[in-house]
Amino acid sequence: MPPEHLLAYDAPAARWLEALPLGNGRLGAMVFGGSQADADVEHRFQLNDSSAWSGSPHSQDREPVFSREEADRILTESRRLIGAGDFAGAAGTLKSLQHRHSQAYLPFADLYLTASATAANPAAGERGDGGAPGQPSSGYHRGLDLARALNTNTYLLDGHAVRVEAFISHDPSVLVVSLRTDAPQGLDLAIRLDSPLRILRRSGGEGSLSLQLKMPSDAAPAHDGGVVEYSEDDSLSMQGAVAATWEHDGRPVQGPAGPVSGHDDGLAATGVRRADIYLTTETTFAGLARQPRGTAATAAAAARAVVDQARASGRKLLLDRHGESHSRLYGAALVEFDVPVREGGDTGRRLLAANAHPGGPLAADPGLAALLFNYGRYLLISSSRSAPAGSRQGTAWRGVPANLQGIWNAELPAPWSSNYTTNINLQMNYWGAEPTGLAECVGPLFALIEAMQGTGAEVAREYYGARGWAVHHNSDLWAYAKPVGHGAHSPEWAYWPMAGLWLVRHLWEHLQFGSTDSSADADTFAPDTFDPDSFARSTAWPAIRGAAEFALDLLVDFPDGSLGTSPSTSPENTFAAAHPSTGTRVQGSAARSATMDLTLIGDVFRMLDALAGRLGLEDDPVASAARSALPRLPAPAPGRGGKLREWLDDPEEWEPGHRHVSHLYLAYPGDTPLTPGLEAAVRASLDGRGDEATGWSLAWKILLRARLRQAGKVSDLLRLYFRDMETPRGGQSGGLYPNLFGAHPPFQIDGNLGYVAALAECLVQSHRTVDGLHEIELLPALPSELPAGRAGRLRARPGVDVDLDWRDGLLVQATLAARKPVKVLVRYGPGVREAHLEPGKPAVLTYSAHRSAPRSAPTDRIG
Template sequence: MTVLDHDGPATQWLHALPLGNGRLGAMCWGGSPARFDLNHEGVWSGSPASEGAWAAPSDEEARELLAQAREAATSGRGLEATEPLQALQLPYAQAFVPLATLEVATPDSGAGRRSLDLRTGTHTWTDARGRARTVVSAVDDVLLHVVDGAAQQTPADPVVVWLTSPLRELRRQEDPEGLEVWLRAPSDVAPGHEPRLPAVTWGPVAVEACVVVRWRRLRSRHGDRLVVALAVETTYRGPGADLAGTAADVAGRARDRVARVLAQEPDDVIRRHRAEHTALVDRCGVALGDAHLPGPSRTIEERLTAARADPRRVLEVDPGLAGALLDHARYLLLSSSRSCRLPANLQGLWNAEMQPPWSSSYTLNINTEMNYWPAEVLALPETVRPLEDLVVALASSGRTTADRLGAAGWAAHHNSDAWAFTSSVGAGHGDPSWAFWPLGGLWLARHLVERVRFGSVDDDHARTVVWPVLRGAAEFALSWLVRLPDGRRGTAPSTSPENTFVDTGGRTVAVTCSSAMDRALVRDVLRSVVEVAPRIGPDAAKLADRAAGALLNLPAVLVTADGRVQEWGRDEVESDPHHRHVSHLYPLFPGDEPLSDTELGAMAATLDRRGDDSSGWSLAWKIALWARLHRPDRVSDLLDLVFRDATGVQGQWAGGLYRNLFAAHPPFQVDGNLGYAAALAECLLQSHRGPIELLPALPAELACGSAHGLVARPGVLVDLEWSDGELVRAVLRPRSPAQVGRTVHVRWQGREVARRLTDAATELGPGDFGTTT
């Protein structure tokens, strides 16, 4: 398992290394003073009342505005739909903001090394005086910092700890062994793309937080020992819930946690954290490169530098880096999304800015969903629970948004936040290409359905949690469909997320009828209803019948005259042929729409026209798409872009890696890391078509390797070993007793075999597929 090592302390935020337990995040700088930039999942601007506080059109006015936009779109006058759609906009969703910075001073010994062990979730700083270990424990919900060696010059010297915050300080209490600070978040933070509005607004109704820091000195076999414990409580109670009083009301819980931890042997606290973290990490792993050769002894940073300097591709020089980055992605997902109330946001759980890029919130037209693409296949299903909780809250708040649009069910546009915001944003001047897109709920519903497909939840969960969300999304989709001028059913007004086309007059237009993305999402949610309904019971049959009927008159993929996927309602000329979004390819990935050879060819032609280079998350999506097309050669091209140095790349949308392996949008967005892991998994294992397909898109650079604990639908654990690009063996095991006795089909190199799962492992080799290696 990967360890990230760096010489010397971090000199900027993008050099620091992340810790997190889903609730509390810390960016660790190392050195002396030891610095930790802190975030907490519940520290957002705004309140549950934020969305409702904006002035908005009445329901009657909103429906009239929508009717105007619909008439313009269906008449081929998409530009005229802009003004009524902008009149529907609220200003913006709220922002995820920093909590505080903790600094712990110890004598400076000069040079040192910092490391992050991804397997144990432990940050270590080592220098001539000793070592300092830091964990953010999910078991105890504390940050624990243990300094072994000469913690202070003399026992009589005071411990020097600072806690500073960009939030409003309500109260500070200090004594020789600790401090406690009460803070209040802003009542409003405007996104950076609204420079005319106040950046930060402070008011009495906002999240409050209590930060408790206590320390003590001990004597151990390592010499002097300093133990610092930090806990945070906030008044945030989850999406859709009211705030829980004030900092004074929640402070006791933080004090109690710190007191319990300091009453224990610190090594026991660290061991407990490591055991819990390691058990989750060890479920799944991928090792790449020739196992018979000695592994690289250099640090990841040194290996990247050497591989980038070589004229060959990075992974051709050092294929093990691909596995290291996958380890890192699983670590980031586990650290930002478990045992918590909110899912990973645009920056996971780590943000340093009061006005962060895109508010560090939830962007529902790709980024939030991409964060969770690796969760099931890479064996971290519990990380999806916070996403599920947010989706359930959106399904509730989104009923108001759907009703305002004259539709049934629930709807969410492309921006959301900790308060389950679902309205269209843009402050009355946002381009509809990104501001109007009420189909976010349909995409989110897919993630809950995938939990069923992977066997992560049982039928009771499917009935009580998944089905209500899916039913509401399908009800919206069915009521959103209209009869188009050509007689077919479709959506109007419609956009293709964040992209535009040029009309015959040379004008840039965003609004059309029935974009490819709209059709794909509507078909996806209706197909999911048909699939899941039999698990639910007779009450679901009526909706399933409606869904099946609507699918008959809703085309899946339209192909242009030159053989590409038609992105808008008509064959239009893109404003930017190389646009980073590839939403119109959703049926290929993450969707699972059955596609003809012609349609698959159109997908490939579209990717060719879009080009390779793009933002970090777009690179990940394209890798997954090429993997689904069984094109390892194109996967190789994109992987090389993923591993380049982000600080040396020019261009607004040019991905790569920062020094701490955070992926660049740019700037940093965690979706690039998490999407990469999912895309690499698609190269090794696919199961969306029914059969479990082994090594479907293995790049030449990764010709040797192994994987354990991958998860295939419908709940099968898969171990793989391959050499020289050929399968050596595959081992299949049922993920749960529910899968025992099920017959699964397994495919490799176009050959397919059937096996009945038993309690014992099922092993397959090349001979089982009629070949030898």
């Protein structure tokens, strides 16, 4: 397997950020590799279940609850203070509108597999081939094959080869761990389970283990004290279980023995040369925003049934099915760069060596760009998949979206609760899905948006007296929708009711890309199953219409006849203002009409109008009202220093280098046509913000620079993105940890997933339209570090697969294929061609050695 599909290390993981991830969208594991202590080698598999969260739907109903009069009073007073220029007073007033906090994603359990030389082995107790504590031998290897989603760990134990492999099957949902050794006498093996959650019962015997677990009723984020609470009221939290079984060719050891002494109900065997372990998790989760059903006992029974089924199927059959299921998604798109063939080596050292190059990481090792692209797609596949049709989970729920850490978390409470942060991070997780063949992975996000329409409708009524639905800055498994903060935090992040308007753009993009059915599974998936009109009517229309309803009721009439929002925040950013009484410089967080508010509202109104026309609903009252309101929204405009205004009144920036660039949403992920003036303002804003940023912010900036066709700035940002986090730096500087997880810091997966979208956007763009035709632009922002390569099956709007081949920084050939008849414009540099695409008849475009001269005239028609 080429190194751009492999993560490889020559030592066990000493910490979580060195462990390697496995996942199937429901069950996740961080694999540490065998670590030697004395004569034993211990393998740790830290486990997560995507449905394991604290709390319940009741969490949103906890105090404080606001009456309509009270909420109106707070909003009216904050609006009055903003009008009077008392921004500090407005912020203080808005704090009193805050609820509590979203719930937290939980660590679930740990599986420990311990191996040691059997007592019958004459060499027992001796270390062969240079073994030392923490590393079984000098021949140690652990790695993750991204293309196969297979973790492998090999080493010598007392001079004999040991191989431990692990994968997580999608159907059935099980972790499968296998151990093989050539030791003639076999090994002593032991397995045990543990959990950081409250353990209600341990069970074991006859080759099986299980834990019954109780989850917290509440888990506050660290910035609100980090208190974790359990309740005796079972309606306030979930329960769950983890179950494992094994088969081996050794002899069982009765009772706790050897490595499992002190742990009830562990399993042990001696003389083992072959062993297979099957493990799964189960919770009482019954669906997003739904009250849990069942008990830990029923969860344990369900988990045992799954592992028994898996054991009956056997490792080989499960591995074959796993390979087919994973490769169908992983192989849906590819990016390769022409680089010298690399020998295998430690990925962590590879990253360090690349960063030591004076020209930057990708100048030294351009293959890293492909590796991170493949890894990001692997992470999304692993952390966001719908349950297979016909499975128990498939009848109850359609999957859980990737959270701040995907599906992997070992901390309680996790950083920022590992929740759904909806002012950028949740959305960024899915930016790369549509253009890189992973539209199926967006299904769980659509399920959350559907659930939010219910919880968000309650919040819209309670807080704003509005129709439609509203979601604020944080959410969770229960589709929490209220403003967070406990009355103590700045509105710059605690007050932002616009999340729903941003989230529905994913429904719109799904239609724009002509994507395949997001609910399809491995057995029924077919590219032609997606019915866009059905999706538009049943899924996109109600969500977008509800978001537009809320926006219409949120808008405020201003004296000049325009519409806007007040109070209005621009996610997590602040501005400088003069105190109205003292004239001293104060920090403000809420003003009127943040540019992002107006852009989102305008976006949703245009989407609704287009859908109404498509579905024959032009006379719908909400669509009509949105159509009338649209011209009254102020257009984005340059302000101070030529930068795009972040608020309508263009206050002075408090932190010019702030990591958020929310006011630039119109350029990405929005598709506002950029006039020369607007483009210059976006460029000036990015220049003013600077390049240094957190991991996810670097990804967003790369996307924005790509939209501006600034390949040189893309290179500058990639140099920062590929930094190694082992080199100490101050502040919030992004980079990559040893296992290539992206750093905020700490770890947030949006940086990894945002990079996938960023690289795809450098290669293909399709957001622009000319006279109603989509323009597909090829290599609009190719960084100089990647002068030669190829891309396969990148997806462009309106449902076109694009293959590219380039040399010396110049396009050589492009192939476009569509599943339905479509006419598009194809741009490369100044040349534009019109292509008529028919199913089964790909169009092949060839180019000369000069970027500005296609081999035929720019007005060529193809097809």
